[in-house]
Amino acid sequence: MGHRRYTVSLFAIACALSTPAQANAEDPAASGDPNVPLQPVTEGARVFEPSYFEQFAPRNALDMVQRLPGFSIKGGNDQGQRGLGQADQNVIVNGERFSSKSDTIRDQLARIPAGDVIRIELVDGNSLDIPGLTGLIANVIYASEGASGQFSWRPGFRPYNTEARYLGGEISMTGSDGPLDFTVSLSNDNNRFGADGPILVTAADGSLIEDQQTKFSGGFDNPKLATNFTYDFGGGAFANLNLSYGEDFIFRDMPETGFPLVGPVRMRDAHVRERGPRYEIGGDIEFPLGPGTLKLIGLERYQRDNMTAVVVDTFDDGSTAEGSRFERRDGEGERIGRFEYGWNMWNADWQLSGEAAFNRLDRSSRLSILEPNGEFEQVAFPAGNGGVTEDRYEGTLSFSTQLSPTLSIQAIAGGEYSKIEQTGSAANARSFQRPKGSLALSWKPADDFDVSITGARRVGQLSFGAFLGSVNLNDDNQNGGNNALVPPQSWEVDVEANKSLGAWGSLKFTARQAWFEDFIDWFPLDDGGEARGNIGDATRTHLELTATINMDPIGWKGARFDINGVKRWMSVTDAFTGEDRPFSNDLIDRLNVDFRYDIPDSDWAVGSGINTFNPAGYSRRYEVGRGWEGPTFAWLFAEHKDVFGLTVRATAGNILGARNYFERTVYEGDRPDAPVAFREYMDRRIGPIFNFQISGDF
Template identity: 30%
Template sequence: MRSKVRLTAAAVLLAGFGSAAAAQTQGAGGRTIYEADYFRTFSPSNALQIVQRVPGFTLDTGDNSVRGFGQAAGNVVINGQRPSSKADTLDVILSRIPASRVARVEIGPGDLFGSEYSGKAQVLNLVLTAQGGLAGAFTGTLRRDFLGRLYPEGSVSALLRRGASTFNLAVGVNNNATVEEGYDTLKALPGLALVEYRRKVNYTSDPNGFVSGSWEYNGGANKTAHLNARTALDLFSLTQTNIVIPTGGITRNDHLTERYHRHEYELGADVTRPFLGGGLKLIGLATRRHRLFKDLSLNRVNSAIVDGFGQTLDDERDETLARLVWTRPKLLGWDVEVGAEGVVNRLRSDVDLFEIAPGGTGKIPISLPIDHAIVTEHRAEAFVNASRAVTSKLRIDLGLTYEAWRLTVAGDAKAERTLRFLKPKAVFDWRPGHGWHAQLSVQRTVAQLQFEDFISSAELTTSRVNGGNANLVPQRAWEVLATLEHPVLGDGLLKLEGGYQRIQLVQDRVPTPEGFDAPGNLGDGSVYIAKARLDAPLKRFGIKGGRFSAYVSYIGSSVGDPYTHRQRQFSGYSDLVVDISFRQDLGKFAWGVEAQGNTPVTFYRLDELDRNSSAWPYVTAFAEYRPDKRTSFNFSLDNATGIPAFRNRLFFEPSRSNPVPSLLEHRYRTRHIIPALTFKRSFG
């Protein structure tokens, strides 16, 4: 739940509303338009950097873990159409488009761009030029950890336009590596007597590479086609050294390793043709993923193996889908969209947990409740969406989706069920004038189930078992969200949001008959939402090229706890998130400071409260030099203040139904300051 924030003391005097700057105009359907010239002061090299500079807009990259196509949408379309890829998130796709190929940016309510975006207060349409020829960009980064080790990474992308066809190819290698050090203390309660002290160093390596390509054909309105393919390989490695000093006991030298290999493949395509006065679009997508995870934890005394545990997870996940959508503008005064989607998802998972015999002489298998299983889902949905302008200031969007699932679990557990849901929605978009924009949405939503929640597994880093639950069902909710926004100080924006969700069968953690806890369903719950975002230029305050933004979010949640029978937060929620930012662009030079802070995140387990937090604020800073419009050198500091992260685990015996805790584990980790140097060069 980490959010990045930018901080400056100069912008606490923000006040006053103003009309939009000349570079910002109003278009049809309530669209706010920013021409390419508006972004030249930032010297962007790719489309992602342009999107990041749109006032008041927050990029939602989409969730590629969501099954199906419709629900995985982010909040950006390109030339009015959603990319037909799921594996590549929006930030990755945008980073491959050279800034020189962007004609303008349009911001409008989600219903202007299809049913996937209905209910979103803002969706960004990136409009590209018709310029032909070759263009591209290269990015290279060199990062340094606190031990002085260097980690290079880079990517190159090229875009070629020939007539009605556009080809895009990208190759990249990321090198997400770090060294983290810290300690753990385990203390007995209530007296806080030290039981155990652990000194830990984590060496993490996460190199991953990808190759992706796409082809687009644009023959005019409703005469388009896309083809995209991607392959990626991720090799995650963690090596932990751990000196364990029990009070009154023998010192151990424990050792933990994690070796995670992941392969992904994706092939997607869509074609749009004229049909009955509108456009008929067929989308096809197939993804394949294979994971092989190996964990090994060994406890040593004087180099001799005393005991330990290991686990191997080998799973394959497949998704195949087809989506057919017909859109027709101005049908009896309504813009109409009708469609259907069919999806087949399958997870084949094998988990083998074992104990290491003393001396490392053998492996003793440990059986888990559900460690070998095949989960299969057949899902279909049909939807209709209709929107129209009631007046010149009011637009409404109405939608209805019928969704049906057939879910089967085979292997160590047997389960089969069919679920059906009707999901209505209504969105009212109002522009009363003088720059004001308000939106109200009411809809019913149904969460997706994570197939991995059906499978049991162990966490060797925390010495606990996560049970699987083949009978988990999705939570469903009624959601109300109101949004109000207005320009400030020229091309700045103030945005306020408030909402409420009433949730049935909240998905959280529940006890299992085998004595573990597992993902399951609690009773009804509530979520309260309050957000405020401010993005403003500082020219009126005498700060040339300066820009300030701030974001505050409060999300309160409440559900009955199955152990204490009292109301509590949902697991994994942070009540308060604060983001503040400042940057200044001065021709060839730019600099900025980022900071972030959020309240602790707590997970409510069978016999523990697991709370994660960090000191405030988490700061990053950068300075950038641009010798010409195609080249930039960026020096950045991640965790510039060197703050640590904390984790407190409060244990109860035999479960949290006993209100008196027995142990407290405190974890302290720091990565120190991470400097990085990035070079970017665009061409064409």
């Protein structure tokens, strides 16, 4: 959003400041040039000038935002979000949200050169005229002058189970030509991963049934070309155009050798391949109209996924091979039109918005069984074929105002209408009306302390794939389709408190309570199968602490700790047993601690970190299980900020030897009354992980 211009002299003054400062709104004439429009500092904001980040030698705006004390990036438009809707991210750029779903906010920040950043403001979301923003928001103020480019190459390797990763990274160019600002990037988000080790299959009494030696290797590449153009028409009117095209390549290889207590040795060849194109065309135009400003937004997104999974078992005694093949072709698209009209009235910011979103999924599937002649023969699988569409319309009215110098309020009220239609063997159609909205209060009794409280009624997004059937060949599971799914709804209360510790750093505490209706989890079907379905009411309590602790006050210059911890309590009634349990595969707790030491008077930085992640298990009709990795990941890194003008970083990960675990109990019939058929326990080596990053600009 580089439609605002700044002078070089202003940038030099900003760099001369050595600490973040509290600032008030500035007069445009303060720059010394009355012809230069200077965007005023948001009232009440904590301002971080470029000099604050100098010790980190940032290459782009992402490097800078990640070093804000007590702040972590969250939210932003993504493909799982319901339309565009109200803003839900905690980072904006030049006071504007970004209307793309293919690019994350991290992608966008990584393409803004650090030299173009004027300042970053930490500000109360209620003080901005963007409905939906609450709590602490980072506003990145930047201006592009001329053309500049940057690149990042991110190779890596693991000693076990995976091939080296050579082609990860991004190259981008940003620039300005009169009223036109542009960004062009070519990126490849990729990774390689794997593990090896035993799986023990035991009977209900604990006796060994089979010892399986397994190996897992996988990876993905997501090359993408993305562009953004911003044109300033003058007079407060400007437009954005976002274009992107990419390809997805995913592979998983899972060979296995089974040594049963009785019977022949079994050799399994199992693999999955996925690939397909995706594109997005999106844009918006904003201009003054009457007493306010009108913004029109349009977006078209589509992706195709071609997936093939094959499992074949052969035996050392020459027995007939057994196997299956599952093929699925998905075409998924989304088309959105949205308007936002904002104006000021009665000392408050108002906005009227409307959105129409049209989502679609077309799926064709084929399930085949390996015959004794070595050929795959297709079998009937009608639940895996069909289509799902949703036509959705919503309207909202919002206002925000300052009730006092320390208290502000934001209110949003609206509703949506949606119609869901399904074709195929389980054709169905339904329509829904849902209220939605929020009320947020922010209190800032002191410059270094603020609290926000938000109550909201939200409507969740559906995964269209859950309407149709699919299979997991390696786990011998079949997921039925459910044509009666409805969107989940929730009442949520969020409390966020931020406390600046001055030179010591910052603390942020978040508490969130959610009450769900029509919660979605595994659900029994009448035909004896199972699918994703609405299983009733549920609750979740979320507590989170984010902290930055600087060691400068005790004389350890350049050292800091960044800490993030989460704890959740969940409650939902199991649809198969009636027991209370957590949500399937949801997070129970997490702890992340990062240490970084920028060595004074040098170009070196070193550091380390630890991470623990504890997920809940899952509960299905015929089995329960849990997969996790740990118990603790740890890493070390070293970074040199000027190797012939480049930043070079090397990281050694998983130095404590975290492992890949999975366990499940499979029953002969419906839980909980059916006897146990068998249990599996997997304990596989991941090994060390070595990553490198070389970044620079041109």
